[in-house]
Amino acid sequence: MKKIALTLGVLAAVLVNAQSIKTTIDLVNVKDDKVAVTMEFPKMKSGDVKFHFPKTVPGTYSVDDYGRFVEGIKFFDNKGKELTYTKVNDNTYALKNAQNLSKISYLVNDSFDEEMDASKHKAVFSPSGTDIEQGKVYLINTHGFIGYIDNMQDVPYQLVVQKPSDFYGTTALVDQDKSDATDTYTLANYAKLTDSPLMYTKPDYITFNAGGMDLVLGVYSPTGKYKASDFKDNLEKMVIAQKKFLGDMNTNKKYAIMLYLSGTGEPQIKGFGALEHHESTSVVLPEMMPKEAIDQTITDVVSHEFFHTVNPLKTHSEEIHYFDYADPKMSQHLWMYEGGTEYFANLFQIQEGLINKNEFLQRISEKIANSKNYNDTMPFTVMSKNVLLDQYKDQYRNVYEKGALLAMCLDIELRKLSNGEMGYRDMIRKLSQRFGENKPFKDDKLIDELVTVTGYPQVKDFYKKYIAGDQPTPYTEYLNMVGVEINKKESSPIFWFIKDPNQTGYDDKNNAFAFDESSALSPFSKSIGFKITDQVFALDGKTINIQNAQEFVGYAQSIKEGQNVTVTVLRKNGDKTEKIDLKGKAILDKISIETLQFKANPTPAEQKLQDQWLTGKK
Numbered sequence: 001m002k003k004i005a006l007t008l009g010v011l012a013a014v015l016v017n018a019q020s021i022k023t024t025i026d027l028v029n030v031k032d033d034k035v036a037v038t039m040e041f042p043k044m045k046s047g048d049v050k051f052h053f054p055k056t057v058p059g060t061y062s063v064d065d066y067g068r069f070v071e072g073i074k075f076f077d078n079k080g081k082e083l084t085y086t087k088v089n090d091n092t093y094a095l096k097n098a099q100n101l102s103k104i105s106y107l108v109n110d111s112f113d114e115e116m117d118a119s120k121h122k123a124v125f126s127p128s129g130t131d132i133e134q135g136k137v138y139l140i141n142t143h144g145f146i147g148y149i150d151n152m153q154d155v156p157y158q159l160v161v162q163k164p165s166d167f168y169g170t171t172a173l174v175d176q177d178k179s180d181a182t183d184t185y186t187l188a189n190y191a192k193l194t195d196s197p198l199m200y201t202k203p204d205y206i207t208f209n210a211g212g213m214d215l216v217l218g219v220y221s222p223t224g225k226y227k228a229s230d231f232k233d234n235l236e237k238m239v240i241a242q243k244k245f246l247g248d249m250n251t252n253k254k255y256a257i258m259l260y261l262s263g264t265g266e267p268q269i270k271g272f273g274a275l276e277h278h279e280s281t282s283v284v285l286p287e288m289m290p291k292e293a294i295d296q297t298i299t300d301v302v303s304h305e306f307f308h309t310v311n312p313l314k315t316h317s318e319e320i321h322y323f324d325y326a327d328p329k330m331s332q333h334l335w336m337y338e339g340g341t342e343y344f345a346n347l348f349q350i351q352e353g354l355i356n357k358n359e360f361l362q363r364i365s366e367k368i369a370n371s372k373n374y375n376d377t378m379p380f381t382v383m384s385k386n387v388l389l390d391q392y393k394d395q396y397r398n399v400y401e402k403g404a405l406l407a408m409c410l411d412i413e414l415r416k417l418s419n420g421e422m423g424y425r426d427m428i429r430k431l432s433q434r435f436g437e438n439k440p441f442k443d444d445k446l447i448d449e450l451v452t453v454t455g456y457p458q459v460k461d462f463y464k465k466y467i468a469g470d471q472p473t474p475y476t477e478y479l480n481m482v483g484v485e486i487n488k489k490e491s492s493p494i495f496w497f498i499k500d501p502n503q504t505g506y507d508d509k510n511n512a513f514a515f516d517e518s519s520a521l522s523p524f525s526k527s528i529g530f531k532i533t534d535q536v537f538a539l540d541g542k543t544i545n546i547q548n549a550q551e552f553v554g555y556a557q558s559i560k561e562g563q564n565v566t567v568t569v570l571r572k573n574g575d576k577t578e579k580i581d582l583k584g585k586a587i588l589d590k591i592s593i594e595t596l597q598f599k600a601n602p603t604p605a606e607q608k609l610q611d612q613w614l615t616g617k618k
Helices: 002-018 190-194 228-249 291-307 334-351 357-371 380-385 396-400 402-417 424-434 443-454 458-467 475-481 523-528 549-558 604-615
Strands: 021-031 034-040 049-052 070-077 092-095 101-109 131-133 137-140 157-162 168-170 182-187 198-201 205-210 213-220 254-262 273-276 280-286 484-490 504-507 512-515 535-539 564-573 576-585 592-598
Touching (some): 070 092, 198 254, 273 291, 334 357, 334 380, 357 402, 402 458, 402 604
Antiparallel strands (some): 021 034, 034 101, 168 198, 564 576
């Protein structure tokens, strides 16, 4: 029996390889920061062919057009003859009478090098981007390297990575050959391929088991400041807590984390964060962060990505299940996919003892404050469905603020209705049992499904008012149910460039303050024609560097109402950066600060609900 099984296994492997798309990524012969890719195809079923690179990918909510990083593309028939083609757009190529198409070759530029020059395109979010640093590191988000042919998305891919023999590939995939110079992976289809990032660099990784799950953490630290082993204890503690929090909702047996730490040289990275996958996550953070800050970010951000293994990776609507990379149709339910996941990333920390109740309340307070920078009456379902359109994309970041708060209020609502027997986590568990990775729900029927799994029609009322409706969420009312009150106070008037000074960043290349594009401008900035994409280089001739940043802030705080002020900004104008002086009279901005605190004397009902909310116990 063993001999027969082995023979059949070998035969099956031969058949799979014969019917698969062999894709080779060459990390050895890199020239001019470009990587060569070749794709070899089984026999075509159709004469007319369209070959695509993704316009966007699951987990990202922006148009990135990965095909714009490709050059020198060539199509060959089975005799090695070049075929003619039409370039439809940045991502799509059309061929007529291409029954004999056999191979495609092209070069890939990385997206990281474009991040500091977004004059023509909005930069790709770093964790979903690509980096090619010869002899140092290759961050391979596969959707940035590999395309697909219409109607062949379900054909298996054989991925071959030719690599320097002293490089190691961090990935959740299993290498199927023993060569030091080549890694070979087999993937069921294009969706599995794009769900499988890799990071190649000189070996710095650890493997261990936590909560019954095998983990691999690979680290790229350009100066060698950090090693993978530096983060093991915190990561292990976090994963054990997450697995306990999720219980049977998570079935992962393995998980890979690619931690790319960006240095102060080239490339200049702006998009810090992470991108989720079924069995892995790619993370980009600045190397200059203290270890304690990286540990906390791993707990906050990597946990968020891991919680995505429940939602939407394994419980999702048809829009995600049948994702169209060339012309994506977005789901209405970012409130759940991103907002609910962000809520989990905070809730598990209080319920599993990683933070205390006051720290948790502080996080909720910050989310309420941050949510006020967005349109509170815009229906979340409308924004979510249309997030790729210009008029909605600026509201996207609110999924991590108001989206998480919506999940929190729904959690409290469910606990109130059920006398503490059911919360948001229980609802998601029941939904995941009803559906799953291979059984999507209909996007416009989700609320009916939630009523079914909870048994409470009031959930639909909540959804219609605050998620699909335009009514602002009454946080005071819901927090009062769990013995929390909101205190408001006015701060002293201050001078600054955006409404929330805490959202200020620093560009060490330009020695200038920079701001997130979702930040709200202060009244003064609006009055002088300041743009949110401007960087502040000097104030009344006083320049900034990292050493005197506090001195600069101190001067700004000394400015009086009506004082003449000159702000020198760096402004992009096409391919050039101009230094411009903006002048005006100072306008000091009052900030209303809301703080949350637990009531000194909550009612017994409020205290009971609070305990159930913060512990997860019934």
